[in-house]
Amino acid sequence: MHTSITHTLAHELNVAPGQVKTAVDLLDDGNTVPFIARYRKEATQGLDDSQLRTLETRLVYLRELDARRDTILKSIDEQGKLTESLRRDILAAESKNRLEDLYLPYKPKRRTKGQIAIEAGLASLAEALWQDASHNPDTLAEQYINAEKGVADTKAALEGARAIMMERLAEDASLLETLRQYLKQYAVLRATVVAGQEEAGAKFKDYFAHQEPIAKVPSHRALAMLRGRNEGVLQLALIADPDQAPDSKQSVCETMIAQHYQLSLGTAPADRWRKQVIAFAWRVKILMHLETEFMANLKERAENDAIDVFAANLKDVLMAAPAGPRCTMGIDPGLRTGCKVAVVDGTGKLLDTATIYPTAPKHDIEGASKTLRRFIDRHGVNLIAVGNGTASRETEHFVTTMLKQADLSIQTVMVSEAGASVYSASELAAKEFPDLDVSLRGAVSIARRLQDPLAELVKIDPKSIGVGQYQHDVSQHQLAKKLDAVVEDCVNAVGVDVNIASAPLLTRVAGLSQTMAQNIVAFRDENGRFNDRKTLLKVPRLGPKAYEQCAGFLRVMDGANPLDRSGVHPETYPLVKHIAQKTSKAVDALVGNTGLLQSLTASDYADDTFGQITVTDVLNELAKPGRDPRPEFKTATFAEGVNQISDLKPGMQLEGVVTNVTHFGAFVDIGVHQDGLVHISALSNRFISDPRDVVKAGDVVKVKVMEVDAPRKRIGLSMRLDDTPAASEPSAAAPKPRDKSPKKRQDKPAAMGSMADAFARAKRS
Structure with missing residues (x-):
């Protein structure tokens, strides 16, 4: 290298x-x-x-x-x-x-005006006028008139000389870097509306007359303006002299060009020609070149930021707490077509399906209740997942009422449906459930993603999970590459049970290709469960290199070797045996023996083969074998009686789940089919520059309703529970008043001043 x-x-x-x-x-x-x-x-x-x-x-x-x-x-x-x-x-x-x-x-290029002028012998004229302002341009140019070479008169000669110098200036790397640094510091990006597009492009009205330093344009605004330009609504321009008067005839950059070449421009005979060269070079060539470059850099920077936001949110969603291997009923809510129901066992195996009609227009409460009770009794259901789509709150209310009447204490959880329909219609779902209706596959996915979000969501294209910002405006190749890396890191951080994992999940394990993953599943189906990691070497096309990469991330539960269920890599099994011998313990007696392992000193077992860092990692893994880095499972409890946006009143305090985090704030699901926005300024009582310093996707949070705009489906929220909504109703309007009223803030919440702009950005994203 x-x-x-x-x-x-x-x-x-x-x-x-x-x-x-x-x-x-x-x-x-x-x-x-x-x-x-x-x-x-x-x-x-x-x-x-x-x-x-x-x-x-x-x-x-x-x-x-x-x-x-x-x-x-x-x-x-x-x-x-x-x-x-x-x-x-x-x-x-x-x-x-x-x-x-x-x-x-x-750089080889097509013949330019400057090259043609050089071929016509005008280079010496250009050099003379540029270096010595005492020359009279017209007088000197007469010496270069040559009709055979295309120089018909003095005007043609001077234009040719000007073209030569313009190209020299535009290709001067040192000058370009000087101007580039100036523009980085002082230039602004100006957006204006295209005449006649005011009504059609109303969603971009924030940018009809907008400008800000190009070096400081945040990604969400940059992508919004670029989208507006692509849709023919906005015009974007790089303004090099934002502080100059509109009628100014000379750019600061033109003065900088003269200074770069140490030219003192006055009233000498050739100075007018030299000023013309500089002005034309700047406006026709250099500015256009740098504007194109700056716009490309702005787009790249904004795309990278948006991709990073998507990746961070995706990681939080994938690493959300799993409910665990519990018999789960998944319900995909619906109205006219009914609610699709699927029951899966603790391993995700499908046990039963049905379609019920507890909501409008049929309102078959009795029939739906009998079906769910039958499933609960037959399969021992102890967890119910309700999708958060159409009729979700109505369906959830029906389920909780049915459970209360039957005196059943089964936890009911609202689950994001994002991507469930994508999975339902996928080739993978068709292979897994060839005889199952597409809509019922969605209910299966909803149940499984509650049991283990990571294991289920890896079956879906990460771009379909719906936690991105302007995801269709960024490089799809770069986005896919970044998101795939996130999925890979999450899967390997958690580890995979090789005896129950699906092929899509195995594909994300380090070192395994899609073919290898499918071969593992086929081998398992033909030969039964894996009893140890070494058996993986018998899987077709899974060679020593792939085994080295994947073995530590694959778990064999209840196998022959207790180390196979841990994150200890097979290459360090000799180290574990050495530790067992020195402590006079059997290997299986070491695994999980936290007290003993924490009393050992890593340096006592380090040698030329296994260093102290490796020994420390092995001791930590043995103390908590196969530990799951994901948090403890918990869910939000939505307020009863708050099912749609019209039920909201300023001042209400509610519990919700963070669904998406952007640069300008966080979106929270509070159970009304429309996520509310907590502006960055309302996330905390202290100043924060990144919302992710306070919240992440999947967090359960308490919020106060600050603003409700039902016609435009906008909900303004605050996590500063002592904020006071403007012209709010008494706090008694909240469905569940707090036991203790906090001291109210005297100042207007900072979030409200930016709420409209933030919602506009959110709508565009």
Whole structure:
């Protein structure tokens, strides 16, 4: 690996070059990020999965940069124009923009006006006028008139000379970098409405006359304005001189160009021509070039931010607490077509299905109740999952009423339906339930995602889970790559029971391909459950390298070797045996023996094969074998009588579940079919710059209703429970008043000043 890449990555990650080199070598050798992060800590000195993902992404960029650098050096050298100074500049370039700036004068291109002028012999005229302002342009240009070369008169000669100098200025890497840095600091992005599009583009009205520093445009606003431009509603422009008067005839950047070349422009004969060269070069070439570059960079930065938001929310959803292996009834609510019901056992196996009609228009309460009671009695149902779609609150009310009348204490939980319909219609669902109606498959998915969100959601394209922001406006390739990495990291962080896992879940295990995963399931179906990890080596196409990568993440519960149900990698089994011998314990007596294991000192068992970091990890894993990093299962309790937006009143205090987190706040499901928005300024009494510092998707939170706009389906919420809604009704309007009234804030909530804008952004996303 190029030494400069190692040092660049080390500097960016704030780690030692040796750590970077080792990590890159491991990646190049075909090792996966989860494997390196978990089982090669000794080699990388503890680089975690986040650092390794960043390293992996930047490594690709820097290698592409190096490859481009080599191509450029070769091209310029073949032209015979590669000087030692230029070589040093190219080797020192740290970005693709800088590299391409240096290459501009030497890049093969179509014949330009400047090249044609040079061929006509006008280069010396351009040089003379540029260097010496005492020359009279018209007088000097007369010497270059040549009809055979296309120079008919002095005007043509001066235009040709101007074209030569304009191209020189536009290809001056040093000048471009100076102007680029100025624009980064002072330029603004200006959005204006396209004439006649005011009504059609009303959703973009916040940007009909908007401007802000381009370096500080947040991703959600950038993507909104870019979408407005793509839809023909907005015009976007880079304004280099936002503080100048509209009638100003000269840009600050034109003055900077003159200063860059140390030109003192006054009233000398050639100064008018030189000013013209600078003005044309700036407005026609340089500004257009830099505006295109800045817009592309803005889009890339905004896309990356949006993708990061999606990835963070996806991780929170996937790592949500599982209800566990309990017999679960899933209900996919509906009105005219009825509610689809499916019962699955603790392993997710389908036991029973039905369609009931407890809601309008049939209102068959008695028949629906009998069906659910029959399922509960027959299968021992102890958990009910109700999808949060159409008629969800009505269905939930029916279920809780039925349970209360039957004196049954079965927990009922509202579950997100996002992506359930995608799974229902998928090829995977068709193979799993070929004879089951598509709508009933959705009920199965709802039940299973309550049991284990991770195991069920991996069957769905991550983009369909619905926790993104402007997801259709970003690079779909980059989005898919990022989300796939998140899924992989989550699956491997939790671990997978190889004897019950589906092929889609196994596919996400480090080192396993889709074919290998399917082969594991087929092998299991043919030969019965795996009794130990070593048997995996008998699976077709699962060789030693794949086994090395996946073995530590696959669990064999109740197998022959107690270590196989833990996260201890088979390569460290000899270490465990050594620890067992030194402590005079059997291996199975070590597993879970927290008191003994915590009393051991890692350094006492470290040697040349297993270092202290590895020993520490093994001791920790033995103390809590196969521990699940996900939180304890808990759910929100929606307020009775609050089923739709018209039931809400300012001042109500409710419990809800965070469904999505963006840069400008968090969306919370409070049980009325329309998520409310907690603006970033209303998330906490202290200042926060990132909503994720306070909440994440899946959190159960208490909120106060601050604003209700039923016609536009907007609900403003606050997590600062002492905030007072503007013109609010008495707090007694809340369905469940607090026992103790907190002291009211005297100031107006900061969230309200931005609520309308935030809702507008949310609607566009």
